[in-house]
Amino acid sequence: MTVMQKVPEARPHSAFLDGKTKRLLIDGNWVEAASGRTFDTHNPATGEVLAKVAEGDAEDINRAVDAARRAFEGPWGRAKPYERQALLLKLAELVERDFEELSTLDTLDMGAPISRTRGNRLRVLGMLRYYAAQAVSILGETIETSLPGEYFACTLKEPVGVVGAIIPWNGPLGATIWKIGPALATGCTVVLKPAEEAPLTPLRLGELCQEAGVPPGVVNIVPGHGETAGAALAAHPGVDKVAFTGSHLTGQKIVRASAGNLKRVSLELGGKSPDIVFADADLNAAVPGAGMAVFANSGQICSAGTRLFVERRIYDEFTARVAEYGRGLQVGDGLNPATQVGPLVSAEQLERVTGYLNIGRAEGARPLSGGERITDGPLARGYFVPPTVFADVHDEMRIAKEEIFGPVISAIPFDDVDEVIARGNATTFGLGSGVWTRDVAKAHRVARGLRAGSVWVNCYQTMDPAVPFGGYKMSGYGRESGRQHVEEYLNVKAVWIKTG
Numbered sequence: 266m267t268v269m270q271k272v273p274e275a276r277p278h279s280a281f282l283d284g285k286t287k288r289l290l291i292d293g294n295w296v297e298a299a300s301g302r303t304f305d306t307h308n309p310a311t312g313e314v315l316a317k318v319a320e321g322d323a324e325d326i327n328r329a330v331d332a333a334r335r336a337f338e339g340p341w342g343r344a345k346p347y348e349r350q351a352l353l354l355k356l357a358e359l360v361e362r363d364f365e366e367l368s369t370l371d372t373l374d375m376g377a378p379i380s381r382t383r384g385n386r387l388r389v390l391g392m393l394r395y396y397a398a399q400a401v402s403i404l405g406e407t408i409e410t411s412l413p414g415e416y417f418a419c420t421l422k423e424p425v426g427v428v429g430a431i432i433p434w435n436g437p438l439g440a441t442i443w444k445i446g447p448a449l450a451t452g453c454t455v456v457l458k459p460a461e462e463a464p465l466t467p468l469r470l471g472e473l474c475q476e477a478g479v480p481p482g483v484v485n486i487v488p489g490h491g492e493t494a495g496a497a498l499a500a501h502p503g504v505d506k507v508a509f510t511g512s513h514l515t516g517q518k519i520v521r522a523s524a525g526n527l528k529r530v531s532l533e534l535g536g537k538s539p540d541i542v543f544a545d546a547d548l549n550a551a552v553p554g555a556g557m558a559v560f561a562n563s564g565q566i567c568s569a570g571t572r573l574f575v576e577r578r579i580y581d582e583f584t585a586r587v588a589e590y591g592r593g594l595q596v597g598d599g600l601n602p603a604t605q606v607g608p609l610v611s612a613e614q615l616e617r618v619t620g621y622l623n624i625g626r627a628e629g630a631r632p633l634s635g636g637e638r639i640t641d642g643p644l645a646r647g648y649f650v651p652p653t654v655f656a657d658v659h660d661e662m663r664i665a666k667e668e669i670f671g672p673v674i675s676a677i678p679f680d681d682v683d684e685v686i687a688r689g690n691a692t693t694f695g696l697g698s699g700v701w702t703r704d705v706a707k708a709h710r711v712a713r714g715l716r717a718g719s720v721w722v723n724c725y726q727t728m729d730p731a732v733p734f735g736g737y738k739m740s741g742y743g744r745e746s747g748r749q750h751v752e753e754y755l756n757v758k759a760v761w762i763k764t765g
């Protein structure tokens with residue numbers, strides 16, 4: 266690991282950080298929380314406070330849901346596909362104009378390297394333009410029925426209504442667009458609750474929605490805590506659907522809270538994804554591939570390939586090479602363009618990850634690289650954990666079963682294809698997975714065998730607005746991106762007309 270000692274003078278900056286308290290966006294107005302309370306949001310690279318943010322709770326959620334309902338029942342509910350498309354294209358233009366600021370805000374608020382947040386450009390703009398295309402591509406069906414007599418039967422697709430969106434902190438810009446995009450495409454309205462760790466980019470996007478001409482009440486943004494604002498949104502009888510991304514434990518609470526009005530729920534939760542390296546793989550590609558499958562975003566990615574299965578005859582060589590690759594990555598303040606691995610998002614997340622580092626050692630796993638928090642030099646102020654590779658990991662260890670959400674690889678040897686498929690599937694989760702091999706038949710066999718929403722072959726973590734992403738098992742249900750995503754925001758209505 267190379268520690269960056271110095272951050273260059275010309276630090277990227279955002280005019281959004283003007284010292285003023287950031288307010289809630291409700292019904293087209295920026296307002297204080299009803300309680301008057303605020304909370305601080307921090308830069309995890311330095312611990313400094315970036316801004317005070319109004320702390321929404323149940324009362325603010327009520328106001329926002331009421332506004333979203335009125336907007337849904339008003340002219341927005343009758344907006345033509347072209348109008349929704351034009352709004353999304355305008356928003357894409359504004360996000361493109363201000364992309365440097367938005368990526369800087371993401372880096373400041375949650376720590377990801379600026380190279381990574383800038384690197385999201387293609388995907389973020391692509392998402393908005395993909396949803397713009399979907400806005401004019403909503404199709405029902407005409408159906409031949411077998412009834413005697415003459416009937417015309419067809420389906421209409423209608424927006425589900427008011428959507429409560431609850432997002433995590435690990436990629437605020439992309440996560441916000443992933444919720445707002447399909448809502449605008451279909452004619453829904455949204456109350457978005459950002460994560461308390463990283464509310465700034467969603468709030469700035471709220472300003473851009475206004476500038477784009479999104480009508481009041483169509484997009485509302487209410488930062489606040491999970492147990493208060495989040496729980497109120499999940500339980501609200503005026504919400505028709507909740508779109509949630511976060512931990513499986515909170516996902517279970519959302520499902521329980523949804524029971525009151527049986528609202529629709531989609532869940533994108535965590536994982537303990539297997540990444541499988543066969544001895545016949547192109548190891549020069551597999552080493553960085555398997556490394557960045559976990560070290561990217563400091564491991565704070567739901568589909569990170571954290572269970573690294575390596576064919577036994579290359580296990581020692583391969584794990585040593587991944588550890589060496591991890592040591593070569595530049596750890597530092599995300600604002601430095603050379604940084605490859607930033608801090609963890611918060612003190613809580615640091616505690617959680619270092620807790621697992623201790624658990625791993627106590628269970629008998631052997632750290633080949635990293636393994637401890639950085640406690641000296643300028644990075645000691647922030648929440649930095651270097652890329653860590655644990656060898657000698659067994660399937661039953663906690664570090665092989667539980668989501669750590671840090672830059673920690675648990676490397677496990679295996680001997681043959683059927684065995685590794687079975688062991689790869691021996692988890693309650695099923696989000697991502699990877700296979701590295703030159704043998705196309707083997708790759709396909711493993712891709713068929715794994716029970717996960719995505720299988721990456723000779724690559725990892727590639728994402729595209731047109732390709733569905735989501736979980737099997739306890740990684741959740743529903744899909745984001747792709748045509749399936751838009752369907753999640755639509756109801757199907759059958760219409761029968763007696764024609765004879």
Ligand code: NAI
Nearest residue numbers: 432433459460490491495496511512515534535567668670
């Ligand atoms: P979390 O799942 O508790 O938080 C995600 C969002 O849910 C935040 O906006 C939070 O305010 C909200 N929330 C929390 N409790 C809620 C409730 N009772 N009702 C409604 N909304 C609620 O995750 P957290 O605490 O940020 O991280 C803990 C662990 O969860 C991480 O270490 C990681 O393992 C996992 N996680 C997984 C993510 C993923 O993308 N799959 C994202 C974030 C965390």
Ligand code: MG
Nearest residue numbers: 306307374462
């Ligand atoms: Mg923050």
